[in-house]
Amino acid sequence: MFEKLSIVVFNKKQNTTHAFLISKLLILISTFFIFILFILSCLYFYSFNDYKNHVKNKAKFNALQLDVNNLITYLLNNELINNEDLHKLNLLETSDFMQSFSMPVDGYISQGIKIKDKHHGIDIASTFNADVYSTQNGLVIFSDYVEKYGNMIIIAHANNYYSIYAHLNKKLVHARDYVVNKQIIGHVGESGNSDGPHLHFEIWNNHHIIDPRNLIEEYKEKDVSIR
Structure with missing residues (x-):
């Protein structure tokens, strides 16, 4: 009886440990993806600004009389x-x-x-x-x-x-x-x-x-x- 109780307690501890590790892993994965999304957003923002500046400069050039x-x-x-x-x-x-x-x-x-x-x-x-x-x-x-x-x-x-x-x-x-x-x-x-x-x-x-x-x-x- 005591052995069965010990096994149950041990299994519960294992399950708790596994759940804790899984939650930690999920947090790490979520943090990683949030970081990636942040980097991609920054790249998109700066690329979009560069593109806008490029279009603006080209429009300015097109507006110039070719002198x-x-x-x-x-x-x-x-x-x-x-x-x-x-x-x-x-x-x-x-x-x-x-x-x-x-x-x-x-x-x-x-x-x-x-x-x-x-x-x-x-x-x-x-x-x-x-x-x-x-x-x-x-x-x-x-x-x-x-x-x-x-x-x-x-x-x-x-x-x-x-x-x-x-x-x-x-x-x-x-x-x-x-x-x-x-x-x-x-x-x-x-x-x-x-x-x-x-x-x-x-x-x-x-x-x-x-x-x-x-x-x-x-x-x-x-x-x-x-x-």
């Missing part, structure tokens, strides 16, 4: 480039700089510069996915999608020159990348407001629009546009 002075100010203010980057570009200055611009893509000029229509560059008709090259050594200061221009790359060169490549199908370089003359930076496409595969190409010097046909001799022979 290099405004553009550089925008990029500097958003820390996409810094003064040190621009200073390095000045070290690239060479005496034959003006003679060293090359064709960004092989094709025929279908449309020239039309200031009144805010068409600040030339359109070069080419085949879809044709290679697009950097026209000069420089620093990529922008590589993203812009509503009007589609996939667009902007490269800063020495002597305060800038080249713009728009309506790309694909971009192969990122902001802060250094590129060399004739390096492949993307492929011809029809992204953004485009009627067909072509490269929209602009050259600026500070806030002045430069006609690429005056710098790239080959395009004078391949110009079928009405100026």
Whole structure:
């Protein structure tokens, strides 16, 4: 009788111990999941804020008139480039700089510069996915999608020159990348407001629009546009 009573008491103690351990384990598991949910909530909150800032910055960029002075100010203010980057570009200055611009893509000029229509560059008709090259050594200061221009790359060169490549199908370089003359930076496409595969190409010097046909001799022979 005493042995049976001892066994019953022992079993009750075991059950109590098991119940205690199970409750502890459940508390630990609950705490762990609450911690995970907290971490995920924090990540979502910060990611959402980053996304909102990204959308806000992109909307601000889209709202800018494509003027290099405004553009550089925008990029500097958003820390996409810094003064040190621009200073390095000045070290690239060479005496034959003006003679060293090359064709960004092989094709025929279908449309020239039309200031009144805010068409600040030339359109070069080419085949879809044709290679697009950097026209000069420089620093990529922008590589993203812009509503009007589609996939667009902007490269800063020495002597305060800038080249713009728009309506790309694909971009192969990122902001802060250094590129060399004739390096492949993307492929011809029809992204953004485009009627067909072509490269929209602009050259600026500070806030002045430069006609690429005056710098790239080959395009004078391949110009079928009405100026």
